[in-house]
Amino acid sequence: MALVLGALLTATLVGVAGCAPEQTGPGPDGGVLQNPDPPAQGGGGSGANALVGDWQVVTLIPIGADFQTSTVTWHFAADGPCRQTTTTLLVSEGIPRTTVRDCTWAPDLNAITVSFAGSIPATFSVSFAAFSADRLVLDGLEYTRVA
Numbered sequence: 001m002a003l004v005l006g007a008l009l010t011a012t013l014v015g016v017a018g019c020a021p022e023q024t025g026p027g028p029d030g031g032v033l034q035n036p037d038p039p040a041q042g043g044g045g046s047g048a049n050a051l052v053g054d055w056q057v058v059t060l061i062p063i064g065a066d067f068q069t070s071t072v073t074w075h076f077a078a079d080g081p082c083r084q085t086t087t088t089l090l091v092s093e094g095i096p097r098t099t100v101r102d103c104t105w106a107p108d109l110n111a112i113t114v115s116f117a118g119s120i121p122a123t124f125s126v127s128f129a130a131f132s133a134d135r136l137v138l139d140g141l142e143y144t145r146v147a
Contacts, residue, residue, distance in 0.1 A: 048107035051076045051126070055136050055143035067091045074143065080104050082114060112138075 056073045068090050075083040082105045087098040103116045108123070115121040129135035134145040 048112075049078065050128070050133060051105075051107070051112065051136065052078045053145055054147035055138070056146045057141055057143045063090070072143075073146070074138070076105055080106065084114075084116075 054073060054075050056071065059070045061068045061070065068088060071087045073085045075085075082103045084101045084103060085098065086101075087096050089096045101116050103114050105115075106113045110127065111123050111125050113121050113123045124139040125137075126139075127137045129137050129142050136143045136145065
């Protein structure tokens with residue numbers, strides 16, 4: 001099992017190293033971004049609609065001799081609601097733990113502001129890696145469009 005986890009970690013680190021995000025500029029319509037390619041699914045090609053849909057990132061974190069995976073999925077709806085779902089799994093336990101947080105979001109120039117109930121709103125920088133409509137960089141972390 002250790003050999004498999006080591007190979008998985010190596011493949012993950014090599015993949016992450018080759019995925020340096022490239023920033024995009026502000027949209028001419030005053031939207032969040034200028035995104036030249038139409039998204040495969042979801043909203044329009046530029047402005048806030050480019051964020052509409054589901055975005056996911058999976059990270060692998062070494063913890064001593066063990067590993068933890070973290071899967072974060074954001075859902076951004078066109079009319080302002082959003083949801084953040086986080087599932088963590090300590091590999092040695094094999095028990096996934098999931099938290100779901102409903103929120104609202106509002107676009108800004110190259111950023112979005114996310115508000116969770118009972119919390120102070122948080123502003124995240126936003127861009128698309130390599131000008132791809134399916135590679136969202138949210139606060140420096142690259143997500144892939146999953147829906």
